[in-house]
Amino acid sequence: MKQNKTVASTIFDVFNHVFLGIWAIITVLPFLYVLAASFAPDSEIKTRTFFIIPHNPTLLTYKFIFASNYFLRSMLNSVIITVGGTLVNLFFTFTMAYALSKKHFIGRSIVLNGVIFTMLFGGGMIPTYLLVKSLGLLNSYWALWLPGAISPFNFFVVKNFFQEMPQDLEDAARIDGCTEAQVLWKIILPLSKPIIATFALFYGVGHWNSWFGALLYINDAEKWPVQLILRQIVMLSTTLASDLTQFDPNFQPPQESLKMAIIVVATLPIMLLYPWLQKYFIKGMFIGSLKE
Amino acid sequence: MSKTKKVLRLFVVSICIVGLLLTSIGVLGASKSKYSFKLTIMAQYFGTEPAPSNSPVILKAEQYLKTDLEFTWVPADGYNDKLNIMLASGNLPMVVYVPGKTASIIGACKAGAFWELGPYIKQYKNLKAIPDIVLWNSSIEGKIYGIPRSRTLGRNGIVYRKDWAKNVGITKLETIDDLYNMLKKFTYNDPDKDGKNDTYGMIVCNYNGPFYITLTWFGGPNGWGLNKNGQLVPSFLTNAYLENLKFWRKMYQEKLFNHDFPSVPGARWEDYYSQGKGGVKIDVIDSANRIYNGLKNNGIIPKDAKDTDIMDIVVSVKGKYGLRNLPTSGYAGYLMVSKTSVKDMNTFKKVMSILDKFGDRTMQDLFGYGLPNRHYKLVDGKIDPIPNLPADLSREISGLNQVLHFYPANGGTPRYMTPLLQLQADMQALNEKLNILVPNPAEALIGMSDTYIKRGVTLDNMIEDARVKYITGQLNDQGFKKVLDNWRKQGGDQIIKEVNALYRKYKKNIPYKDDLYKILN
Numbered sequence: 001m002k003q004n005k006t007v008a009s010t011i012f013d014v015f016n017h018v019f020l021g022i023w024a025i026i027t028v029l030p031f032l033y034v035l036a037a038s039f040a041p042d043s044e045i046k047t048r049t050f051f052i053i054p055h056n057p058t059l060l061t062y063k064f065i066f067a068s069n070y071f072l073r074s075m076l077n078s079v080i081i082t083v084g085g086t087l088v089n090l091f092f093t094f095t096m097a098y099a100l101s102k103k104h105f106i107g108r109s110i111v112l113n114g115v116i117f118t119m120l121f122g123g124g125m126i127p128t129y130l131l132v133k134s135l136g137l138l139n140s141y142w143a144l145w146l147p148g149a150i151s152p153f154n155f156f157v158v159k160n161f162f163q164e165m166p167q168d169l170e171d172a173a174r175i176d177g178c179t180e181a182q183v184l185w186k187i188i189l190p191l192s193k194p195i196i197a198t199f200a201l202f203y204g205v206g207h208w209n210s211w212f213g214a215l216l217y218i219n220d221a222e223k224w225p226v227q228l229i230l231r232q233i234v235m236l237s238t239t240l241a242s243d244l245t246q247f248d249p250n251f252q253p254p255q256e257s258l259k260m261a262i263i264v265v266a267t268l269p270i271m272l273l274y275p276w277l278q279k280y281f282i283k284g285m286f287i288g289s290l291k292e
Numbered sequence: 293m294s295k296t297k298k299v300l301r302l303f304v305v306s307i308c309i310v311g312l313l314l315t316s317i318g319v320l321g322a323s324k325s326k327y328s329f330k331l332t333i334m335a336q337y338f339g340t341e342p343a344p345s346n347s348p349v350i351l352k353a354e355q356y357l358k359t360d361l362e363f364t365w366v367p368a369d370g371y372n373d374k375l376n377i378m379l380a381s382g383n384l385p386m387v388v389y390v391p392g393k394t395a396s397i398i399g400a401c402k403a404g405a406f407w408e409l410g411p412y413i414k415q416y417k418n419l420k421a422i423p424d425i426v427l428w429n430s431s432i433e434g435k436i437y438g439i440p441r442s443r444t445l446g447r448n449g450i451v452y453r454k455d456w457a458k459n460v461g462i463t464k465l466e467t468i469d470d471l472y473n474m475l476k477k478f479t480y481n482d483p484d485k486d487g488k489n490d491t492y493g494m495i496v497c498n499y500n501g502p503f504y505i506t507l508t509w510f511g512g513p514n515g516w517g518l519n520k521n522g523q524l525v526p527s528f529l530t531n532a533y534l535e536n537l538k539f540w541r542k543m544y545q546e547k548l549f550n551h552d553f554p555s556v557p558g559a560r561w562e563d564y565y566s567q568g569k570g571g572v573k574i575d576v577i578d579s580a581n582r583i584y585n586g587l588k589n590n591g592i593i594p595k596d597a598k599d600t601d602i603m604d605i606v607v608s609v610k611g612k613y614g615l616r617n618l619p620t621s622g623y624a625g626y627l628m629v630s631k632t633s634v635k636d637m638n639t640f641k642k643v644m645s646i647l648d649k650f651g652d653r654t655m656q657d658l659f660g661y662g663l664p665n666r667h668y669k670l671v672d673g674k675i676d677p678i679p680n681l682p683a684d685l686s687r688e689i690s691g692l693n694q695v696l697h698f699y700p701a702n703g704g705t706p707r708y709m710t711p712l713l714q715l716q717a718d719m720q721a722l723n724e725k726l727n728i729l730v731p732n733p734a735e736a737l738i739g740m741s742d743t744y745i746k747r748g749v750t751l752d753n754m755i756e757d758a759r760v761k762y763i764t765g766q767l768n769d770q771g772f773k774k775v776l777d778n779w780r781k782q783g784g785d786q787i788i789k790e791v792n793a794l795y796r797k798y799k800k801n802i803p804y805k806d807d808l809y810k811i812l813n
Binding site: 042043046047064067068070125126129130133212215216219221222228229231232233235236258 | 338340341342344364365366367368369370373374376377380381383563566567589590591682683684687
């Protein structure tokens with residue numbers, strides 16, 4: 001495919017590449033620094049301002065992290081919370097969206113308006129806590145999964161996606177003897193792979209990065225996700241001097257390099273997930289599956 | 293179609309697996325009780341992970357107290373959120389660590405969420421050691437709702453590099469002028485002998501502590517003081533405050549400290565000293581040892597340098613008004629007993645007697661340092677913590693010292709001291725011995741002023757902002773005066789009125805004489 005390019009468009013292309021390249025470098029550099037700093041001893045982090053290659057690389061902080069099974073367990077907790085939570089999210093979002101995408105669903109507009117209402121008004125932290133508590137969900141992961149099981153915004157996107165699906169598909173399936181459930185499972189969902197992958201990623205990243213729910217609802221430190229620990233360490237190493245009165249005089253704040261290493265450990269898994277779902281992503285969130 | 297079936301099956305199976313995993317975790321988490329009484333405690337912790345419930349240190353403490361201890365650990369930075377939500381839900385454990393007098397805590401105390409301890413506290417052998425000044429400082433509406441966690445009153449002082457002083461030929465540090473002279477030489481006379489102009493007399497950060505320490509040297513009050521008409525006024529309305537501002541501005545203009553101080557976070561403050569960039573720190577005395585360790589770790593000083601050759605400490609320097617110094621409030625947060633889970637007097641007395649036992653030597657040693665030959669060594673009968681413990685050992689004591697109130701003050705086995713640690717302890721004691729600490733009479737009153745509760749933060753920030761601007765030269769005397777007038781108009785006068793009304797009401801409760809907090813300048 002050879003095109004005759006005008007000079008202007010060549011310049012434009014070059015500019016685009018350079019501009020986007022610089023932009024990419026700007027976004028990647030901080031992460032490279034964090035990665036490098038996690039392999040550097042503390043004295044180096046404090047004496048050098050920015051570096052990509054540590055002078056005296058060391059694995060000490062990683063040894064420290066993996067020496068106690070606490071971090072590994074919190075990583076596992078995060079995986080359970082993320083996988084479980086995403087499955088719960090997808091199940092509820094897609095089933096609800098499918099039912100409500102049908103125009104003949106009785107009471108549809110009432111339910112949809114109810115969903116919109118929740119987008120505008122929330123109960124707030126304390127009432128939500130009281131609800132979770134009275135449902136007996138405290139200290140269980142269901143407390144993290146159920147309160148936000150369906151994101152209203154995502155729900156509307158999925159509902160609209162289902163509405164875009166040609167009616168003929170469904171009719172054909174009916175004629176072949178499919179029940180309602182079978183239509184959804186055998187026809188509609190397989191065609192919705194890109195959008196499933198997209199929302200799996202959205203929900204998954206959300207669960208992976210969330211810490212506040214665990215802080216409020218999970219009292220048992222054995223069940224905490226890695227983000228809560230990461231946050232604690234990052235906050236500790238940036239604590240105010242005035243807070244030092246809270247510490248005993250022999251308190252040593254955690255190592256700077258430990259902070260970096262935990263950031264790396266906590267962000268890598270979810271970053272590695274992205275290339276995996278990339279192929280669905282490229283197909284786009286709103287591209288239909290059927291050419292009419 | 294088999295493919296979708298597979299997906300479906302995978303979906304169902306994984307939900308089941310997750311469910312199973314969760315229930316199994318739940319089963320494992322259940323513990324059986326060994327004693328007839330169970331005490332639930334909520335506290336914060338600062339380490340990377342809190343102590344597990346099967347930590348040998350906790351088991352040992354349970355044995356000593358004949359009580360089951362059940363801790364709810366909360367990461368320090370999320371503590372206030374968690375506390376507020378537990379308060380609102382009426383779901384508090386028996387003993388709750390409370391970081392400070394926030395509006396929601398004051399409200400909860402008024403509403404009767406916590407037991408009032410005042411009438412009982414003197415009946416317990418360890419708790420009766422709490423000094424009256426600390427009880428008064430920590431009181432809410434004149435009542436005692438919590439056991440304060442002891443901190444040294446005389447914790448502030450001046451820490452400086454002794455080796456630098458030697459290098460620039462300084463032998464005495466007694467007056468404010470001596471200090472100024474030292475800062476100057478530390479800035480311009482190459483005290484680290486590296487041939488570069490790369491040192492500051494002191495490093496300043498966005499924390500205002502040092503400024504308020506020096507304010508007392510100029511005869512200013514600690515927060516609030518008594519003026520000639522017998523009225524309490526805030527420190528920034530005094531002459532001493534202006535004099536102090538001028539002193540700081542002069543130091544700023546002469547570059548005796550770093551010009552980027554408003555943007556230096558408190559957490560990085562000591563790092564500059566550990567890198568050998570600053571020579572004097574006007575702050576908590578115990579920074580001396582941290583700076584010394586930092587200098588050693590960063591290779592700035594030789595590994596075998598004697599600590600007291602590198603660092604030295606004085607409690608304060610003399611101005612026109614003699615030696616004066618700023619104390620701390622003497623406590624850091626409280627342990628409160630909640631009424632929702634401790635319902636009757638008998639249980640309350642039981643809880644109090646257990647909390648009293650937290651002051652026993654056994655408990656102070658256990659929760660302060662752990663177990664002998666595991667977390668610390670005994671050197672001549674003194675405790676010497678083992679440095680750089682492996683993670684699985686250090687976690688066994690993580691956070692436990694947060695539930696100690698440390699009364700009586702020296703109730704535990706003494707700690708083995710390096711010469712510098714000993715110097716720090718001596719200097720902290722000297723602060724109180726010399727009787728130079730200026731108390732803040734409004735410490736317990738300000739939280740009761742309605743206007744302060746509503747607008748205090750905004751008003752404080754106004755002053756703080758003007759303070760920084762004046763030091764950096766963006767504001768002159770007139771501009772500063774304008775800010776003060778503004779402060780008065782926007783609620784300051786009202787706060788002064790309310791604080792003085794409270795002062796008259798509670799004056800008889802104040803456990804020290806009023807000439808201690810007179811404004812001298």
